[in-house]
Amino acid sequence: MIAKKALLFGGAVGLVYLLFATDKARAQNTQDRVIRLAELEIDPAYVDEYKAFLKEEVETSIRVEPGVLTLYSVSVKGHPEKVRLFEMYASQAAYESHIQSPHFRKYKVGTQQMVKSLTLLETDQILLGSKFK
Amino acid sequence: MIAKKALLFGGAVGLVYLLFATDKARAQNTQDRVIRLAELEIDPAYVDEYKAFLKEEVETSIRVEPGVLTLYSVSVKGHPEKVRLFEMYASQAAYESHIQSPHFRKYKVGTQQMVKSLTLLETDQILLGSKFK
Numbered sequence: 613m614i615a616k617k618a619l620l621f622g623g624a625v626g627l628v629y630l631l632f633a634t635d636k637a638r639a640q641n642t643q644d645r646v647i648r649l650a651e652l653e654i655d656p657a658y659v660d661e662y663k664a665f666l667k668e669e670v671e672t673s674i675r676v677e678p679g680v681l682t683l684y685s686v687s688v689k690g691h692p693e694k695v696r697l698f699e700m701y702a703s704q705a706a707y708e709s710h711i712q713s714p715h716f717r718k719y720k721v722g723t724q725q726m727v728k729s730l731t732l733l734e735t736d737q738i739l740l741g742s743k744f745k
Numbered sequence: 746m747i748a749k750k751a752l753l754f755g756g757a758v759g760l761v762y763l764l765f766a767t768d769k770a771r772a773q774n775t776q777d778r779v780i781r782l783a784e785l786e787i788d789p790a791y792v793d794e795y796k797a798f799l800k801e802e803v804e805t806s807i808r809v810e811p812g813v814l815t816l817y818s819v820s821v822k823g824h825p826e827k828v829r830l831f832e833m834y835a836s837q838a839a840y841e842s843h844i845q846s847p848h849f850r851k852y853k854v855g856t857q858q859m860v861k862s863l864t865l866l867e868t869d870q871i872l873l874g875s876k877f878k
Contacts, residue, residue: 647819649829663871670874682875684831686780686868696782696868698817698831735819735829738796741803742815744877 642740645681646707649733650697658726659692665726666695669719677713679706700740775873778814779840782866783830791859792825798859799828802852810846812839833873 654662666685673680682700687693701707710716787795799818806813815833820826834840843849 647817649819667872670872674874674876680876682877684780684833684873684875685871686782687871689867689869692869695871696866700817733829734822736822736825738818738820738828739800739803740817741807741813742817742877743807743813744815744875 641702643737644703645737645740646701646704647735647737647740648697648699648701648707649735650695650699651731651733652695652697652727653729654693654695655726655728656693662695662723662726665719665723669715672715673710673713676715677706677710679703680710774835775870777836778870778873779834779837780868780870780873781830781832781834781840782868783828783832784864784866785828785830785860786862787826787828788859788861789826795828795856795859798852798856802848805848806843806846809848810839810843812836813843 670683670685673683679702681702682698684698685695687695701710803816803818806816812835814835815831817831818828820828834843
């Protein structure tokens with residue numbers, strides 16, 4: 613009985629420790645992150661089709677790629693054809709793996725004729741302030 | 746003995762349920778979020794001073810304001826004077842409260858002479874894909 617209680621307590625302590633350790637590991641690696649901004653202008657005739665491709669690509673990347681941390685996609689208010697992406701990858705390797713993935717290739721090829729212009733900005737971190745960890 | 750086990754099991758189930766319920770509540774409110782992009786050009790002579798003001802403002806806002814969800818700040822690679830912010834607030838009320846806060850006012854007044862230009866973009870969400878919840 614006491615042994616069982618001790619086991620349960622030990623398990624609980626272990627779990628809590630694991631959660632904190634994971635959190636700490638994440639926090640320590642933020643300097644490796646690659647953050648890219650993309651500014652796109654979409655052909656107004658294809659905004660809905662483009663968004664469908666983009667949503668599928670974002671949803672799949674976040675779900676299946678451990679190193680794709682954030683793909684925030686928005687459009688400028690009143691200008692659905694002006695799309696902005698805030699992309700955060702765990703590392704350069706994670707970014708390179710992402711652009712070789714089948715879901716990214718599908719999005720890239722599928723939307724090629726819909727994108728009138730694309731500006732990519734590589735960035736340096738100042739401070740990544742967030743409630744989400 | 747059996748009663749104690751049942752109690753432990755019930756507690757565990759309750760905890761897991763609570764975690765999922767909280768997650769769901771968060772997910773449901775994403776449509777209320779306000780997302781703003783800011784593009785700033787800083788006087789090159791004041792880049793370091795500007796960054797110190799910005800970091801303090803970001804750190805304080807995330808720590809003390811429940812409705813300030815994300816303040817990601819980066820600069821364009823090779824151009825430390827070109828600053829980009831990705832700002833996410835829980836609601837319009839949270840945004841309005843933020844710009845009235847003493848730490849935001851301190852940043853705004855303190856950096857006034859350092860900022861050569863500021864472009865603010867209001868946005869509509871397409872999809873906020875993220876590993877972080």
